[in-house]
Amino acid sequence: MERDAIARRTAQALLDTRAILLRPDRPFMLSSGWAAPVYLDIPRALSFPLARRALLEGAEARILAEVGHAGFDAVAATEQGGIALGAMLAERFHQPFAVVRRRAQGFGADAHIEGALRPGSRVLLVSDVTTDGRSKGAYCRALERAGMEVARIFVLFKWGIFDRVVTDAGAGLFALADWNDVVREAESRGALPAADLAELRRYLADPVAWSAAHGGIAAPDWKE
Numbered sequence: 001m002e003r004d005a006i007a008r009r010t011a012q013a014l015l016d017t018r019a020i021l022l023r024p025d026r027p028f029m030l031s032s033g034w035a036a037p038v039y040l041d042i043p044r045a046l047s048f049p050l051a052r053r054a055l056l057e058g059a060e061a062r063i064l065a066e067v068g069h070a071g072f073d074a075v076a077a078t079e080q081g082g083i084a085l086g087a088m089l090a091e092r093f094h095q096p097f098a099v100v101r102r103r104a105q106g107f108g109a110d111a112h113i114e115g116a117l118r119p120g121s122r123v124l125l126v127s128d129v130t131t132d133g134r135s136k137g138a139y140c141r142a143l144e145r146a147g148m149e150v151a152r153i154f155v156l157f158k159w160g161i162f163d164r165v166v167t168d169a170g171a172g173l174f175a176l177a178d179w180n181d182v183v184r185e186a187e188s189r190g191a192l193p194a195a196d197l198a199e200l201r202r203y204l205a206d207p208v209a210w211s212a213a214h215g216g217i218a219a220p221d222w223k224e
């Protein structure tokens, strides 16, 4: 299946499972500190078998197209959101699997890694979502300190609007879909209330200004 068809099917699955939450009046505060009128609940989408199948099939196709069978020899998932997805993908690709923790849990170079990965492994880092990419940069550094090479970063969904402010994790990352795909699909199917969709469009046009005006950060926070 082609990239555009996968993006469309992904957006469909997210809309059908009501995994996209729109709350312009009570903004969400993202982990990175941005305020936003919208939020994506990937665990909810993955709990529906048909949506889960669509997302996993899309992931498998895109990973094979982008990285190939020979391009990675282990899967590492980010805690917490990447774990279920990473484990299912590691099983599909019959690859070793580990979890990368946000904070060191032990001692030494692999203190962030739960599981056994051979040093020197080319790792596919798997996560649910990326907003501005800050935490993906930290996970990559933890893997590299443990002697791994991060082959690519795969996420089901990238916000796709903070490219102007992402500096360290953007290059190697790919996703099934972003907000533009969701807006297109929602419009063509009338899947979201018109007023919410209009606010989402306003937000997407200038997410930094929207965040600053709604109590969120106005510039990326790179502290780790």
Ligand SMILES: O=P(O)(O)OC[C@H]1O[C@H](OP(=O)(O)OP(=O)(O)O)[C@H](O)[C@@H]1O
Residues within 6 Å of the ligand: 031, 032, 078, 079, 080, 081, 082, 127, 128, 129, 130, 131, 132, 133, 134, 135, 136, 137
């Ligand atoms: O920093 P980015 O690369 O843009 O990604 C944003 C991350 O923030 C959220 O996770 P959170 O840190 O809240 O952890 P959780 O998965 O444990 O809830 C989300 O699930 C992403 O993994």
Ligand SMILES: O=C(O)c1cc(=O)[nH]c(=O)[nH]1
Residues within 6 Å of the ligand: 029, 030, 031, 032, 038, 039, 040, 041, 042, 081, 129, 131
């Ligand atoms: O950045 C986050 O906190 C975040 C955004 C999002 O859309 N979904 C999620 O689970 N976390």
